[in-house]
Amino acid sequence: MKIAVLGSGILGTSSAWWLRQAGHDVVVLDRAAGPAQETSLANGGQISVSYAEPWANPQAPLKLLRWMLRDDAPLLFRPQADWRQWQWGLAFLRECLPSRLAPNIRALVSMAEYSRGILRQMRAALDIDYDQLSRGILNIYRDPAQFEASQRAAGMMREFGVDRRAISADEAVRIEPALAAYRHRLVGADYTPEDESGDVHRFTVALAERAADAGVEFLFSTQATRLHTEGGRVSGVEFIGADGRYGLLKADAYVAAAGSFTPALVRPLGVSCPVYPAKGYSATFPVLDPDAAPSVSLTDSGNKVVISRLGDRLRMAGTAEFAGYSRALNPARCQMLAQLAGELFPGALDIGRAAYWSGLRPATPSNVPLIGRTRVPNLYLNTGHGTLGWTMGVGSGKALADIVDGRRPEPEFPFIGL
Template structure:
C-alpha cells in the first residue's frame, strides 16, 4: 500500500518508520528542510509516562488565575479575536471535573505506557542514540503546602501502576546531587523512576535516516496546500510541487492539522499552545541536573541532554504566532539559575519556541476517520515525545488493518460530538 504521511515531526517520522517496517511504500511531506524542525526541535526532553495527565482538572481554573498573576508566570494569555481559542477554552473548562479528569488521564496513561514499551523495543532493535538517560523525573515542590497536596496525584499513580517515590530534602539531593547547594529552596519531591529523558530532535533525525534505509521517501521543502476530496475518500494531497497520490493518508501536522481538515468538514478541537525553551551549554557537570527536575511552582522542566541543559515550560495562548517574548526567557533563566546556579552559561543559551497541539481533554486524536483512507495522529500537546513510539506503532497497525496493541476506545475522533459537519 502507498501511504502518504503529512508532517515530519516526531509523530510523523515514527509512524512512517513503522509503516515502512510493516511493508508499505511511504512518502513523507513537510515544508521544512529536514525532519523535526518545528515543535519536535526544542521541547523539554522528557519521556514521561508517569507525568501523563490532562491540564484540565479539578481546581485548575482557580490555579490558572494565580498563575496569570505570578511574575514568572507559567500561563500567558494574549487576548485577540480568535473564536477557536474561545471554543477550546470553554471545552477545557468543561473537562475540569474529577470525573472527566479520571477518564482523560486513564486514556493518556494507556497510550503513554504502551509508548514506553514501544520505545524500549525500538532501542533494542535499532540501537538508536539520542542522549538518552533512564534516571526518572523529579517533581520538585518548593513549599510544604505543595508537598502536602500530593495525595491525590499519588492515588492516581497507584491506580495506574506507575512507580513513584515520595522524597524529603535529603532524598531529592541523593537523586540530584547538584541541588545540595539550594536545599533550602524546596521542601521535597516526587520521583517517577520509570521516566526517561532524551533529545527529541536527535531521535527524530536519526529515525528519519533509518526510515530512508527502509525505503521511505521524504519530500522536504514542500508546502501542503490542501487535501483533494474524491467521491468517497481522499484522492490526493495538493502541494506547491504538484499533487501526491497514495492509497492512504496520515495527517500528523500537529497544531496545523485542524486547518487542513476543516475544508473537508472535519473539526478537531486542537489548538496551538506555545511553549518556550532555552538550551544551555554545561560549564560545570557537577552543578548540572542528572536527569529531569520539574519545578512545580513555575511548571518548568530542567533536563540534562548530553553536554547541554534544556529548560522548557510556559503555556502561552496566542494563536499561531511564533514571536519570542523576552519575559519568557527570563522565567526559564530564573528557574535554571535558581536551582542549578553552577550548571551552565545562560548567556550562551539558544532561545526557542514551538506550538504544542493541545486538545481540551489532553488526549491526542489518533486512528481512522469517516473517510476510509484518511487517518489522524495529532493533538499530543506536551506529550508528543512521550507518546511518539506508541502512536507510530498504533498507526502502522490501524492502517495495515491489524489489531492495535492497545484499546483504541476514547483515543479517536469519535469521542467528539460534532466532529463531522
C-alpha cells in the first residue's frame, strides 16, 4: 500500500520506518524544515520505564489547586476560553479516580518496556549514535513524606515487573558522585538500573536518514491542512507545499502522528482525539567540568524535572503547563531550571550559556496514548504520548505498523480499533 504519515517526530518517523520495513510505499509530510523539529527536538532524554506513571492520580486535583497561582509550579493549569481544554480537564479528573490508576500504569509500563526492547534492537542493527547511556535512572527526594509516598508507586511498579528499588541517600551518591555536594538535602532515592537516556532528536534524524535510504519519501516544509473523504474513507491529504501552493496527496492509508495538532486534522471527520498540549520546558547547559556533572540520568521528583547527560551537554527538562498552544517561554520556569542546575551541580555547568526551549507535548487525560485504527477505516492514530514520547516512540511505531498489516501487536495495551 501507499501510506501517508503526517508528522516526522519520533512517532511519525518510527511509524514510517516500520511501515517501510513491512514493504509499504511510505511518504512523510511535515511542516518543519526537517525531522524532529518540534516536540522531539529538546526533551528530557529519558527512556523511563520505571516512571511510566500518569499525571492523573487521586492526589493530583488537590496539588493542582495548590499550584494554580505559582508560575514555577511543576504542573500548572491555566484556564483558557477553549472548550477543548475544559473537556480535556473534566476527562482528566475522571482519570484521577483510584480505580483508573492501576490500569493506566499497566498500559504505560507494557508499551514502555516493549519500546525499550525495540530501541535496543534498532540501536544495534542500525548503528545509530545518539549520546545514549545505559546507566539507569535515579530519582532523588528531599522530603521524607514524599519519599515515603513514592514507595507506594515503586511497589506498584515492582508488581508490574519493573525493578524500581528504594535506596538511601548515601547509596544515591555512590551511584552518582556528582550529587555529593547536595547530599545534605537528600533523604533517599529510587533507582532503576535498566532505564536509559539519550538524545531523541539525534536518534530521530538518524532514523529518518536510514528510512530515506530505504525508500521513504520525506516532504518537509509541507503543511497538512485537511483530510479529504469520499465514501467514508480518507481520499487524500490537502497540503501547502514548500513553494506555498496547495496540493493533494492521495494514498491508500493515512497515519496521523502530528502531536498536539492531530485533533485539528481528524476531528472534522468525526474522529475522537482527546489530546491537549502540555507545554514542557528544557534547558541545555554546556558542561564545564565533566567529572562534576552527572552521567546517570536523574529525576528530581519534587520539582518534576529530569536530567540527562548528552555528551558534553546536560539537559534539564520538565514541568507541564496546560495553557493552550503558545510556546512562549515563561521566564519564571526558565529561571527555576537555571537555579536548580546551579544548586545541584555547582561549578559543573555554564549556566549563563543555557539554551532554553519549550515544546507542546500531546497529552491524553489518562496519559495512555492513542495508537491504532479509527472509525474511518484507512485512518490511523499514533499520538498522545505526553512526556513518554521518547520512552514509547519506536515501539509505538512498530505496533502501529503491525495494526496496519492486520496483526495484533505484541504488548498488552488498549490499542484503539482492536
